[in-house]
Amino acid sequence: MVDSKIYFSKKRILGPLFFTILGACLLGFMFFGSLLLENKFSLKKEIFFYVPPLNYLKIISGSFQSFCADIFYIRGVLAITDSFQDRMAWIDWVQKNFEVATNLDPKLTQGYFFAGVVIAHGEEGIKKGIQFLEKGLKQNTKEWQIPYWIGFNYYQLQDYLKAIEYYEKASQSPGAPKFLKSIQPMYYYRAGRPDLGLIYLQGLLHSVKDPRELEWVETKLKWIENIVYLEDKLKQFKALYGHCPERIENLKEAGLLEEIPEDPFGGSYYLDKDTCRIKSKFSLSEKNLKAKSGDCNRCK
Amino acid sequence: MREIISIAFLNFKQGVREKLFWGVIFFFAFFLSLCVLLGKLSPGETEKVLRNEGLSGIELSGLVLVVFSLVLSFKKEEESRFLEIYLSNFSRTNYLSGKLIGYLLICLFYLLLSGLGYMLILFLYKSFIWQVAAGFYSLFLKLSILICFSLVFCCLFSSPIISLFCSLSLYLASEAAYPALKIVSLGPNRFRLSLFKFIYYLLPNMNELDIKSLAVYGELPSLSFFFSIGLYAFVYILFLWLIARFIFLKKEY
Numbered sequence: 083m084v085d086s087k088i089y090f091s092k093k094r095i096l097g098p099l100f101f102t103i104l105g106a107c108l109l110g111f112m113f114f115g116s117l118l119l120e121n122k123f124s125l126k127k128e129i130f131f132y133v134p135p136l137n138y139l140k141i142i143s144g145s146f147q148s149f150c151a152d153i154f155y156i157r158g159v160l161a162i163t164d165s166f167q168d169r170m171a172w173i174d175w176v177q178k179n180f181e182v183a184t185n186l187d188p189k190l191t192q193g194y195f196f197a198g199v200v201i202a203h204g205e206e207g208i209k210k211g212i213q214f215l216e217k218g219l220k221q222n223t224k225e226w227q228i229p230y231w232i233g234f235n236y237y238q239l240q241d242y243l244k245a246i247e248y249y250e251k252a253s254q255s256p257g258a259p260k261f262l263k264s265i266q267p268m269y270y271y272r273a274g275r276p277d278l279g280l281i282y283l284q285g286l287l288h289s290v291k292d293p294r295e296l297e298w299v300e301t302k303l304k305w306i307e308n309i310v311y312l313e314d315k316l317k318q319f320k321a322l323y324g325h326c327p328e329r330i331e332n333l334k335e336a337g338l339l340e341e342i343p344e345d346p347f348g349g350s351y352y353l354d355k356d357t358c359r360i361k362s363k364f365s366l367s368e369k370n371l372k373a374k375s376g377d378c379n380r381c382k
Numbered sequence: 383m384r385e386i387i388s389i390a391f392l393n394f395k396q397g398v399r400e401k402l403f404w405g406v407i408f409f410f411a412f413f414l415s416l417c418v419l420l421g422k423l424s425p426g427e428t429e430k431v432l433r434n435e436g437l438s439g440i441e442l443s444g445l446v447l448v449v450f451s452l453v454l455s456f457k458k459e460e461e462s463r464f465l466e467i468y469l470s471n472f473s474r475t476n477y478l479s480g481k482l483i484g485y486l487l488i489c490l491f492y493l494l495l496s497g498l499g500y501m502l503i504l505f506l507y508k509s510f511i512w513q514v515a516a517g518f519y520s521l522f523l524k525l526s527i528l529i530c531f532s533l534v535f536c537c538l539f540s541s542p543i544i545s546l547f548c549s550l551s552l553y554l555a556s557e558a559a560y561p562a563l564k565i566v567s568l569g570p571n572r573f574r575l576s577l578f579k580f581i582y583y584l585l586p587n588m589n590e591l592d593i594k595s596l597a598v599y600g601e602l603p604s605l606s607f608f609f610s611i612g613l614y615a616f617v618y619i620l621f622l623w624l625i626a627r628f629i630f631l632k633k634e635y
Contacts, residue, residue, distance in 0.1 A: 115492075137561075137565055138566075139562040140564075141561045141562055141565065142558065143559050143561075143596075144554075144556075144557025144558050144560070144561065144590060145557055145588050145590065145591075145592035145594065146438055146557070147595065148433065148434050148438075148594060148595040148598065149438040152420065152424065152427075152430075152431045152434055152435060155424055155427060155431070156423045156424055156431075159423060159424060159425060160423070187595065189430075189599055190427055190430075191426075192425070192426030192427050193427075195426065196426075263487060276425060
């Protein structure tokens, strides 16, 4: 019988064993060394907030401009999460990144949204957002979203007439959703000029062909006509009695109107004593109606 | 003609078998996964970023592949005396033409492989539009011109480092020529403007050849544009081949 024992020379075993142990020790040292360095010397590094000048970037990027734009777009998105003590400096930093991105590739529309709307909070921030979007509008005149976002910012600032101006601009751009046209009378109403909203809707009535849209415009027209009518009666009341009535029913009691018109949105008209103006409890009913007509995406 | 075809296929086989080729393919696969990550970091523009970064990655990796592969193979053949064996059996013109066609085939093959991987990723992330395929045509034209430039530099210089450096510098110069011209045109110096215009039209017009930024948005120029850039690239390649041939005929090996 053959002896089946296998013999290993010491050299063949000890050599690899030694190097395996040495490797494991070094790996452990590296791991714990890194941990120790991290805990012992946590250096406070200054972050360098720098965006290269656009002209230089254009030279360097060549036909990779769109590629560079994407990089700055991502930088901008990441910059949104940066923490700054000075809010305006943070807005500047984010906007600078998106400015470079949108200059290198003006079709990066979402960049305008982030820099002009998402980060814009507070009056000063919104104004900065508007400035940014205005610049974007100059180089990207065909995108309906940019004037829409400017309008939205003006709406937040409660400058309704300016909001209308930009919604009007947005509604005329290619690809603009239809609701942008019919939303404007509401802002005229909020700006205290329902008479202008009435004129606008009367003009819109002649340009709409779709029966569902027509029904929608007619409802709004009826709604704003009633407001204009009631405000007119309110003026007459003030001229007669020299003061604002307590309730809307006072107009009926004074014989200025036979019936208080019905709100076609299902709400009702009322008198806001603070401003002495006719208002409507339209908001909830309008949302329902918009959702029904499929005009409004956000309402549902 | 048979001689040219056999040299071309020999170069193609050699180029495809090289580690560099598969190294670049591996690099590109890694780059594609980075593109997916970049796409996820770009809310609102994910699809565009994925398409654009992928095309740019193909161009850059293709550039590295064709320039390095051509320059290194030229040098290797020169040092290992393969060049002498080639030249004792084939004419210099045929050798140079075969080499050029061989590397154009390598470039085409690389674009095909990387294009398949790229489009697969676009399909998976629902970002595919057929227009991006048209972007490959312009990439091929750009890289073809660059192959010719590398060939000229390989014939001109005996040092591969200088050939590499010149090829890459020329690529950078032609990429930067258009925006540089735009900036110079804002200044008052007419002489400088004329000089830059001359340089711009002399260098390959990468600005016109590039349609990446359009293709990623699904917009394409007319068919006549594609025909025109094809013709332009063909003439440019022919001109560079003539220069390379002239130098190669004069050189002693």
